[in-house]
Amino acid sequence: MATTATTPHDHDASEALAERIRQANVTGTPLRIVGGETRGFYGRPVAGEVLSTAEHRGITFYDPVELVVSVRSGTPLAELETALAEQGQMLPFEPPRFGETSTVGGMVATGLSGPRRPWAGSVRDFVLGVRVIGHEGIEQRFGGQVMKNVAGYDLSRLMVGAQGTLGLLTEVTFKVLPLPGASRSLRLDISLEEARNRLADWGREPLPISAAAWLDGALHIRLEGGPSSVAATRERLGGDDLDDGFWPALRDMALDFFNGDATTRASDRPLWRLSLPHRTASLGLTDAPEATMLHDWAGAQCWARSAIDAETLRNACRRVDGHATYLGARTGSGSDAPFTPLPTVLLKYHRNLKTELDPKGIFNPGRLYAAF
């Protein structure tokens, strides 16, 4: 049964947003898109008139049996997750929450996923469709509300992680999944090397692992799935029970490791997010040996604190086909280019795409890269 539960805050502001964009496009005025203003730390600062989606709220469609929900971009993420939980469902990619005002639009635009990502998929893997207001101020629909859809180019998934530089997201449709039937977490006091070996072995078996993070001499594992397999696997893997609070703290970058400065960008020893292939050999960062890092996603997402210059650090990542994102202080070395610079050809096509979809450069100019 389709439900469209409404709240007193529900409001369709798309026409007003479209009008602002039409005007900005006429005058060539850059717009700085904001939702709950909690994800500004992730990207370059944008100089522009504020365009807020905060008024554009509400779940417009939710049918638990279809596993489909459509939600306006200004809707608080918490509101969406509560509505899904009431029906025993979830966003499988566990997006980080950076406060109660965090919005669905900001979540999609930044494209960050949580601990379940390597097993369940990322934000873009669960986006089925979007409504987006383009530079001409017209709301357009790409993708749809069905599971499979290959009509036209996949512009909906392209919007994920584009940080609002290609248009204003006004509505997103997600595939959702049932909450797992059972969940158990455990902690094994083993070395990083041992953790990597075990994860590689377990990865080739159909075990119900849904999160794996190594930190401070311990591997933290979450098991999710049917009660029978979760219980059997919990027994088999051994170790100590782990408090369930570990995962939300990891997900929201609120573990002690982050020291509260990840989102404030106030650290004197810059925080780096390293995206690496599984089983990467040591990067050889002199001031940040592997054992000092937080290894989430079974090692595919590492958090490091390092004062090494950006180029040296990024070259180390590039050698293994990874990349690094700078989340250190807002000023000083590296702060102007938080994301790994693009190779020449790739940069050319990014610029082409930006020019085609936003010829006057009004949408969040410079948010991802200075060049566009």
Next chain:
Amino acid sequence: MNILYDERLDGAAPKLDKGAVRDSLAQAVPGLMLLHREEDLHPFECDGLSVYRTLPMLVALPETLTQVEELLKTCHRLGVPVVTRGAGTGLSGGALPLEHGVLLVLSRFSRILEIDPEARIARVEPGVRNLAISEAASPYGLYYAPDPSSQIACSIGGNVAENAGGVHCLKYGLTVHNVIKVEVLTIEGEHMTLGSDALDAPGFDLLALFNGSEGMLGVVTEITVKLLPKPETAKVLMASFDDVEKAGNAVGSIIAAGIIPGGLEMMDNLAIRAAEDFIGAGYPVEAAAILLCELDGVEADVDDDCETVRRVLEAAGATGIQQARDDAERAKFWAGRKNAFPAVGRMSPDYYCMDGTIPRRELARVLKGISDLSEEYGLRVANVFHAGDGNMHPLILFDANTPGELDEAEALGGKILELCVEVGGTITGEHGVGREKINQMCAQFRPDELATFRAAKAAFDPKGLLNPGKNIPTPARCSEFRMIKSADAKSAGDGSPTHSPG
């Protein structure tokens, strides 16, 4: 409206001298195998949508990446359109050649470059067959999840171009969810890498954009896919129903019970009888519909889920429920479904396979609509349905040797797709737009939305040389489509043409 390239509706074709193009390519691309004699071109005149045929100007069968790169640079310089083709099993005419273009065949790029069991990835060339990846990964207990029905023959490059699906998509995703990196050559012959061996890459998600882009944005020359551990066990339940609507509702009830089956397929009576005649799968031929529900995973969970599903099916009014006793019987149940297309093919000289996707709740309405249209056009329609994800494959039975019947089948197919759009669905779930559904794109998208697609295309291929005429219709084509629709509507007296809802 004609499906073959029509300059009036699809844009002016370049005026090319075949001999001159051939000479330029031969000179610029040493060692390139280039077919030009009519008898050599014939095997390439169509893909899996064989009712449409065009003889390409030239067929190129490169062996090295340097040859592909030089070929693209030369075609770009001379303004020669390029249509890329893999195994040619596509069902939407996406690899239909152009008489004024080069057909770039990548079938000789058929090496599996690397299987890394620790990282659980496979790096392969585009001409590698889908099933060959799973076969190569099998000794490590791994497999590649997307399994289109053509998986024995179709190649992974084509899977990426079409964002191919299969019967296990609801749980394991489409091609886009299982490819982590592609190497691309642009029409200008530049190389770029999209995605990475890590779980993400900086910049726009161009990897997602290229999946399903039908060879319109670049040429994919290498693909890295993720491999999954083979499920410990898989069990399949077959339920029969005396009413199609009850079967449709049962699908929703299974999912409402919190279960995501590995596969959930539905067949109607005509498809059941065809499959049973052909394969002897043990299907109940009197049933109005059957559901095949496969549950996979860890043994203990699968047993629990089988019990739950059995209860749900009983409550949904199933007239019979059978669980495959062993792998042999499970394979037999699936064989009927996997061979449903050729089975239906035996009942009729020709059949035409549709690919609309709808919200599942609209199933009963759409099946009723299809049945009405079937009667109106006097053509039988068998329904095979990826019920779990709402992807329908109505098969229209016709005889191409009866004058006018192909046109009627196409018209009926078009109406079915428009019905899918009307209920909030899409004209193609996994087969692609290609040439086949180029007109229905005008029903699914507004002119301004189509303009945005064209803008995205222009970012990568401003001259429009890669696979022109496919996927995105021109404004001229849509104007004509709308004119015809509105004339139809007037003559039928039922108001304005349908338009896609939210």
